[in-house]
Amino acid sequence: MAKVILEKVEKVYPNGFKAVHGINLEVNDGEFMVFVGPSGCAKSTTLRMIAGLEEISGGKIYIGDNLVNDIPAKDRGIAMVFQNYALYPHMTVYDNMAFSLKIKKTPKDVIDEKVKEAARILDLEEVLKRKPKELSGGQRQRVAVGRAIVRDPDVFLFDEPLSNLDAKLRVHMRVQLSKLHNKLKTTMIYVTHDQVEAMTMGDRICVMNLGRVMQVDTPLNLYKYPANKFVAGFIGSPAMNIIEGELINNGFIAIKIGGVELQLPQSKADKFKNHVGKKVYFGIRPEHINLEEGESTVKIKGRVAVIENMGNEAFVYFDFFGTQFIGKVDSLKANLINIGQEETFVLHMDNCHIFDFDSEENIGI
CATH class of the missing domain: 3.40.50.300 (P-loop containing nucleotide triphosphate hydrolases)
Structure with missing residues (x-):
């Protein structure tokens, strides 16, 4: 050896x-x-x-x-x-x-x-x-x-x-x-x-x-x-959802994407104070987008394009400001989602990632 x-x-x-x-x-x-x-x-x-x-x-x-x-x-x-x-x-x-x-x-x-x-x-x-x-x-x-x-x-x-x-x-x-x-x-x-x-x-x-x-x-x-x-x-299948946004401070640190502000939990917000006002990439994996509300979650709306039912779970593809996002939901709940309709999804922000726009380095680890 x-x-x-x-x-x-x-x-x-x-x-x-x-x-x-x-x-x-x-x-x-x-x-x-x-x-x-x-x-x-x-x-x-x-x-x-x-x-x-x-x-x-x-x-x-x-x-x-x-x-x-x-x-x-x-x-x-x-x-x-x-x-x-x-x-x-x-x-x-x-x-x-x-x-x-x-x-x-x-x-x-x-x-x-x-x-x-x-x-x-x-x-x-x-x-x-x-x-x-x-x-x-x-x-x-x-x-x-x-x-x-x-x-x-x-x-x-x-x-x-x-x-x-x-x-x-x-x-x-x-x-x-x-x-x-x-x-x-x-x-x-x-x-x-x-x-x-x-x-x-x-x-x-x-x-x-x-x-x-x-x-x-x-x-x-x-x-x-x-x-x-x-x-x-x-790394990851399906791949992480990634979209361009801007870090802002409206009394709380958030990612602004289109007209939507996604508030960051305090545990993450403290890491990004020096990047407020800058363009960044926001990333979140499909398993952290579902229909289950909880601590440090935010809601977004997206028009559903495809539902892939895998048996006990389903991948839901939807449009979020021109970018295809994928969420992972329970298959029974996926049956209540309609293709072509605008649906509400829950993002678990404790698990999101923020990447510098120029270097593309992860600035939250």
């Missing part, structure tokens, strides 16, 4: 395009770290630089105590699982998993022991003699993981390994990978564009955008305390 450290790591392509902008990151020994972000945010590029499959343009990468900038991929103590699994179609499952050990001229009895142990961990013992074309997608994915396990690496790298699986199998496999990490206790870095996958698997998550790190924290802290507007809008 080993920690992974990135110090001011950059990637600039020959045409001058800068894909990665001075990333600083420390992945702890034995940690499951997830890189997440939209397509084109350079999360896979960063993973490939750690693996040694992509040259860095600046900075330093450490795996354990070793500076690996100039060390070839095969000597970095890493094992990588790719999106397309990269299995040899003419080899059996056993031979696919044993291949890297055979290249290293590992003794046959050691190879056999390692392959069978990995097969046992991954429930592949019954398919060791089959070819990849005879396997399901989930089985092929596990063979790719098994091929990595037998190498006994210091660090596992996963590049969107579940993206080719159907929705039900993805859920099953992410549970299996989490169990595998708990069993092996090896450092794992996992790339995905799926924020639900990130939230359910990672010890910590590195949220990236446009080649920069937006925030690194535990899943719960990212959700409850987003550092900026991008993280707030990216």
Whole structure:
């Protein structure tokens, strides 16, 4: 096992395009770290630089105590699982998993022991003699993981390994990978564009955008305390409701949106006194917009566009001064709401977020 450290790591392509902008990151020994972000945010590029499959343009990468900038991929103590699994179609499952050990001229009895142990961990013992074309997608994915396990690496790298699986199998496999990490206790870095996958698997998550790190924290802290507007809008499903407003003081601190003033609770108001009179972004998650009045709540009206009934709850989409807002209400109460009609919703202001208009940083944490 080993920690992974990135110090001011950059990637600039020959045409001058800068894909990665001075990333600083420390992945702890034995940690499951997830890189997440939209397509084109350079999360896979960063993973490939750690693996040694992509040259860095600046900075330093450490795996354990070793500076690996100039060390070839095969000597970095890493094992990588790719999106397309990269299995040899003419080899059996056993031979696919044993291949890297055979290249290293590992003794046959050691190879056999390692392959069978990995097969046992991954429930592949019954398919060791089959070819990849005879396997399901989930089985092929596990063979790719098994091929990595037998190498006994210091660090596992996963590049969107579940993206080719159907929705039900993805859920099953992410549970299996989490169990595998708990069993092996090896450092794992996992790339995905799926924020639900990130939230359910990672010890910590590195949220990236446009080649920069937006925030690194535990899943719960990212959700409850987003550092900026991008993280707030990216983490969470459905996404946080965000709208432009102005902080005002009419005897109380409030957010003015259109002709509506949303009073902030005193616990939050004290943090924003220096921003009165300035434009800001107001954010609140769907679960904090419902029909239940309580302490520190305010009411707003919005015209209902869509109701998504999920069974025991429903997501209600409505227009609030030209911005689509989403509330989360009990499904029975959702049946009393009419599409196309103006309805009254309750905002629980203790849970709102305020972002600086220029920097987009969260000014309330």
